[in-house]
Amino acid sequence: MLAALVKGLALGLMLSISVGPVIFSIIKQSLNNGHKGGYFFVAGVSSSDITLVILCNFFTSLFHSAMDHEMIIGSIGSLFLISLGVYNIFYKKVEVNIEGSAQIKTFRKRDLLGIYLSGFFMNFLNPGVFLFWIAASATILADSKTEIHDIQYRIIVFATCLIFVLLADISKVLLANKIRARLTPHNIHIINRISGMILIGFGIALIIGIAIRSNVFVSAHL
Numbered sequence: 001m002l003a004a005l006v007k008g009l010a011l012g013l014m015l016s017i018s019v020g021p022v023i024f025s026i027i028k029q030s031l032n033n034g035h036k037g038g039y040f041f042v043a044g045v046s047s048s049d050i051t052l053v054i055l056c057n058f059f060t061s062l063f064h065s066a067m068d069h070e071m072i073i074g075s076i077g078s079l080f081l082i083s084l085g086v087y088n089i090f091y092k093k094v095e096v097n098i099e100g101s102a103q104i105k106t107f108r109k110r111d112l113l114g115i116y117l118s119g120f121f122m123n124f125l126n127p128g129v130f131l132f133w134i135a136a137s138a139t140i141l142a143d144s145k146t147e148i149h150d151i152q153y154r155i156i157v158f159a160t161c162l163i164f165v166l167l168a169d170i171s172k173v174l175l176a177n178k179i180r181a182r183l184t185p186h187n188i189h190i191i192n193r194i195s196g197m198i199l200i201g202f203g204i205a206l207i208i209g210i211a212i213r214s215n216v217f218v219s220a221h222l
Helices: 002-017 021-058 060-067 070-090 109-124 127-144 150-180 185-220
Strands: none
Touching: 002 127, 002 150, 021 070, 021 109, 021 127, 021 150, 021 185, 070 109, 070 185, 127 150
């Protein structure tokens, strides 16, 4: 189904180039922890997207019920982003080897699990991602009703979209890994601080946006 492939590629392109905290965090993880850390972070983000797609398509009422609690979800996501930002600015250290270059870490399983979960929850707790998948699912559902093979159409669209986004995120890890070899520990430390400020900015913008939408909603029902 050519139409399904084109729709999936279009959605994947939209999601992969959207500017948000995840794209900066993928690059930061790769610069600090090498390609292995970057891949586990991307795996967490991809798992989160798959979970949201399943919720959108098979548990629609549950998903819409969760969006009724957007303020709570957004507040948790905002605090999560701000906490990561503060950690990057004040506590994140760049380990160096005896030659003075940035050192690639040797990860324990729990370290990799922590990186994976940070990617999962950073993506999952972002209301913007929720809204994207709700809108995408509604559009694809409407399109699929005009197709003979409803389920097959949706599977192709979502699979194409998710694979495209995953490959795009992997390419970001590979690019960051090439850049990493040319950076000094001091430069990586500066990037960590900039990334921290960006995460804090996204966290503050997220909670302000939710507060504004909540006030508008309340005003409309007064």
